[in-house]
Structure formats: structure tokens, C-alpha cells
Amino acid sequence: MSLQKKILAIIPARAGSKGLPGKNIRSLNGVPLIGWSINTANESKHISDCVVSTDGEKIAAIAEDLGGEVVMRPAILATDTSLPKDAVLHVLDTLAAQGRQYEYVVLLQPTSPLRFASDIDDCIELVVKQSLDSAASFMKSMTNPYRAFKIEEGQMCTFIDGVNPWVPRQQLPDSYELNGAVYVVNVAAFRRDTSAAFVFGNSGATIMPEERSHDIDTLLDFITCEAMMKLNKSS
Numbered sequence: 160m161s162l163q164k165k166i167l168a169i170i171p172a173r174a175g176s177k178g179l180p181g182k183n184i185r186s187l188n189g190v191p192l193i194g195w196s197i198n199t200a201n202e203s204k205h206i207s208d209c210v211v212s213t214d215g216e217k218i219a220a221i222a223e224d225l226g227g228e229v230v231m232r233p234a235i236l237a238t239d240t241s242l243p244k245d246a247v248l249h250v251l252d253t254l255a256a257q258g259r260q261y262e263y264v265v266l267l268q269p270t271s272p273l274r275f276a277s278d279i280d281d282c283i284e285l286v287v288k289q290s291l292d293s294a295a296s297f298m299k300s301m302t303n304p305y306r307a308f309k310i311e312e313g314q315m316c317t318f319i320d321g322v323n324p325w326v327p328r329q330q331l332p333d334s335y336e337l338n339g340a341v342y343v344v345n346v347a348a349f350r351r352d353t354s355a356a357f358v359f360g361n362s363g364a365t366i367m368p369e370e371r372s373h374d375i376d377t378l379l380d381f382i383t384c385e386a387m388m389k390l391n392k393s394s
Contacts, residue, residue, distance in 0.1 A: 174215025195272035202276035292360030
């Protein structure tokens, strides 16, 4: 099924990772981490083009070898405080100067290597068919907010005032959190929005299972994802 839309996937990959240096090109189950997102974007039924936004020459070279187009990001957009939205706008403006316009953008963080192409397509279809401004992938919360605590003046108290944290799990309302795997925005609405958010305006959500929602920030995350990939391959 073709949506007849121009859809751009952008994979943001800074060179200066602090938690796990070089993680974007670190080998994960035999493939550089960034390669999993490039491959999945290329498997999507709806994505027209896939671009890697980076400030790192090594990342750029590996991304191109893996079939990704590269837009080099200026240093001012690659600091620890730089907003992902600004990097996306930079890519859109760079391509627009080449006469390339897109109706939708899909943001694919390279730290979510377990997503499927179907996860991407589900989110795209939701935005396009329901004429939304934005949508993102979510997972069930690891900790239900009814069972979350905070410390005030040395005393433990519920994070949400007045709730009973001892209610049986089955009686708690479902809660969800962003898993960082897929964001889809309408480009025109994205340009109008003045916030730093990727979920804004008339928005929607798709739900992904926990086993595909792992986000890599640390070495332990990396080891966990690699173990899951090997387990899935052998099963």
C-alpha cells in the first residue's frame, strides 16, 4: 500500500557520545549500531529517502558505506545542549535548497536498533490517515506512576498526591512512556510549532512491545540488545 507521500527519514548521530563513546558506529551483532536504523528505514514501505545527520567524519563514512545519505551537521548543532529539532530543520533546509521537499519526517534515533520496519510504517500510517501533526512510539511504563515515590524532607511519599501505591497491579490504570524508537511529524506543522517537542499539536501514539523498545545509552544496554538479537536469531 502506497501513501503517495514524500517521506524523509532522518537518523541523528552525533560523534560526541558521553555515556558510551563511539556507540553509533560500535559493532552490534556484526553491524555498526547506526546500520540497524539505516537498514530498517530502507525496509519501510513508505519512506522515500533516508538521511544521516552527523558531525562525525567516521560516522559519515560508515553511514554511506551502509547505504545512507549523509548531511553534515555544523558543530553548533552537535553540542550536548543542541536540540534534535534544530538538526532536523537543518536537514530539511539543506535538502530544500537542492529542490527536495518532503511532506513528512520520520526521526529514527540510532539507539533503538530493535525496532521493525512495521513499527515505522504503523506510525507513519497513523499520522497520514488521521491527518495528525505528529505521533510517536510508546511502550508500557516500566514503573506505573501510581507506584512511584519521591523524597521530601527525608520522607518517602507518593509521586502522585493521594494515590494508593498498594493497590494490586491489575487494578492500576495502564500507563505509557515514550520509547524513543519512532517519531513522525507533518513538516508544515513541525515548522510552525515553536516548542522543542516532537510530539505536539494534534498527536497520536503507537504502542511497541517491551522487547523491541530498548534504548542504548550504556554498555549494559548495548550488551542486553546484542544478547536479545542473538537469542531471537537462534529461536
